[in-house]
Amino acid sequence: MEDEKIVQLIWDRNENGINELSEKYDRYCFCISERIVHDEEDAKECVNDTWLRTWNTIPPSRPSVLSTFLAKIVRNLSLNRYRDMHALKRGGSSVNIAIEELNECITDGKTVEKDMEYKLLTESIEDFLWKQTKRNRTVFLKRYFYVMDIKEIAEELDIKEGTVKSILSRMRKKLAVWLEKEAVV
CATH class of the missing domain: 1.10.1740.10 (RNA polymerase sigma factor, region 2, helix turn helix motif)
Structure with missing residues (x-):
């Protein structure tokens, strides 16, 4: 249907x-x-x-x-x-790792979970993503929205794990600059 x-x-x-x-x-x-x-x-x-x-x-x-x-x-x-x-446990799960990676972009010490609730931040991230290439946007969303492992992303997109890591690293840096420029964080 x-x-x-x-x-x-x-x-x-x-x-x-x-x-x-x-x-x-x-x-x-x-x-x-x-x-x-x-x-x-x-x-x-x-x-x-x-x-x-x-x-x-x-x-x-x-x-x-x-x-x-x-x-x-x-x-x-x-x-x-x-x-x-996992309220009492903090560890190296893929969810925690993905959140920790994004925390590098948020400079005011708040957690990504709380920041993502604010509409302004969400809109700014969406604007940022639409300015990226389709491949980079796809990698970013698979990692941080769908919480996929780097290996899974690489296999699904038929690219090397190192390429996925590089894309994510560059995009996190660009996102941090973007958010500062937009005065979101």
């Missing part, structure tokens, strides 16, 4: 919309969540919570790109779950 029809079913409060949503996007949302929480049961729970959050959000929201809308919801739920599970 097409996304517009799924959104309309949910908008009309027809529960078949959630069934269609689950059928079409279950694997997509599960992959995003599992990459963050690294636990099958927690990922399934985050996906189920995504359906509930979607039901409660539409209306009033009417997403133009359903996959992105769902990705944001499941990602935020998964990050919250991850934080809850």
